[in-house]
Amino acid sequence: MFDLTAEQKAVRKMVREFAQEVIAPGAAERDRSGEFPREIVSQMGELGLLALPFTEAVGGNGGDVVSYALTVEEISRACASTGITYAANLSLGISPIVNFGTPEQQDKYLPQLFDGTYLASFGLTEPQAGSDSGGTKTRARRTDKGWVLNGNKCFITNASFAGVVTVTALTDASKGTRGISSFLVEPGTPGFTISTPYDKMGLSASNTTELVFEDVEIPAENLLGQENAGFKQFLQILDGGRISIGAMALGIAQAAFDAALQYAGERQQFGHPLSHFQAIQFKLADMATQIELARLMVLQAARLKDAHLPFGKEAAMAKLYASETAVRVALDAIQIHGGYGYMKDFPVERYLRDAKLTEIGEGTSEIQRLVIARYLGCK
Secondary structure, three states: OOOOOHHHHHHHHHHHHHHHHHHHHHHHHHHHHOOOOHHHHHHHHHOOHHHOOOOHHHOOOOOOHHHHHHHHHHHHHHOHHHHHHHHHHHHHHHHHHHHHOOHHHHHHHHHHHHHOOOEEEEEOOEOOEOOOOOOOOOEEEEOOOEEEEEEEEEEEEOHHHEEEEEEEEEOOHHHHHHHEEEEEEOOOOOOEEEOOOOOOOOOOOOOEEEEEEEEEEEEHHHEEOOOOOHHHHHHHHHHHHHHHHHHHHHHHHHHHHHHHHHHHHHOEEOOEEHHHOHHHHHHHHHHHHHHHHHHHHHHHHHHHHHOOOOOHHHHHHHHHHHHHHHHHHHHHHHHHHHHHHHOOOOOHHHHHHHHHHHOOOOOOHHHHHHHHHHHOOOO
16 A cells, blocks of 8 residues: 555545535435536635645645545546536646746635636647647737637636636647647636536536637737747646546545445345355455555556656656556446446446546547657657
C-alpha cells in the first residue's frame, strides 16, 4: 500500500465522509435528471476542496497532488458526474491561470474560483482537432484594442457554469503548433455563445457544451502567458490532468467493485451466495488486484509531480491503466449481477457508462500509448 502521510489520510477521510453522506445519495437521480451538482460545488468550495492543490502564494490551500488525487477518487466513487466536474474545474480550468496567469489575472479570478462562486473551463478540443490537438482552427487576430477570436470548440466541460474560459487559438498560422496562444474569455462577452449541453452516454449530470466565437473582442491583457506559447502550455496542463482522470477512473472502478462484492455476498444461487463459487471469487480477486495496481500507479505519478520530478510517462501510464481497468471492472461487476446488472435499478450499468469517458477524455487510450512509446524512445 502506498504510504500516506497523516495529513493525506485526514484529507481522504474528510472527503470520503462528505462524498458518501452528501454526494452519493443523489447520484442515481442526477444521472436520470441530468441536474448539474451546483450546490455540491458550492459546498466543496466551503470545505476548501476547490483550492486544495494550489499554493498559498496564489490563495490556495497548499495541499499536494497526492491529496488531490485521493479527493478526485473519493468524489468519483460517490458520483462520477461530480468527479469530472471537480477534476476538470481544477486540472483544466484553474491550473492554467495558476501556472501561466499574471498576478492581475490571478487576483481577478482565483478568489471566486477557490470559493466556488463560479467554475473555470478549458476550450481546447475542436470538431477537427481532437486527438490532433495541435490542429487548432480557431483564430485570434490582433487589433489596436486587443484580440478578435473566431472559431468553435466542442466537448467542453463546465462552460455553462464558468466565470472564465481558457481558449486556445492560432495567432500565427505560419508557425503551426508554435503559433498557438491561450486567452481568457468571460461568458457574456459579445459574440461568445455557449451551446445547450450534449445528450451523453454517461456522466449525465456533468456539463458538456460547444463554444462558438464570432468576432469576439477581448482586451490585450486577456492573453494568458506568452504569445505563441499555447501548445506548450496545454501539453503541460494535460500531463497533470491525466493524473486526475486516472484518479476519477479509479473511483468508478472502486464503486463498481464495492457493488459487485456486496451483491456476490447477498445473492443466493444453488443454495449458496455467489461469493461461494470459485468462478466469482477469481473474478473478484482479479478486479481487486487491478484496482490496487491502478491506485499505486496514480499515486506514484502524483508523488512525482509533488516532488517536481518528471512525471509525464507515469501520468500517461496511470491514466491508461486506470481507465481501462475502470471499464473492465464495471463490465465484470455487471456480469456478476447477471440480468440485474443490465437494469437501471442497480448502479453498475451507470458505472460502465461513466467509466467509458475516462478512456477518451484527456487523450484517448491510443494517444496515451503513443505518449508512452515516445518516452521509451520509439519514433
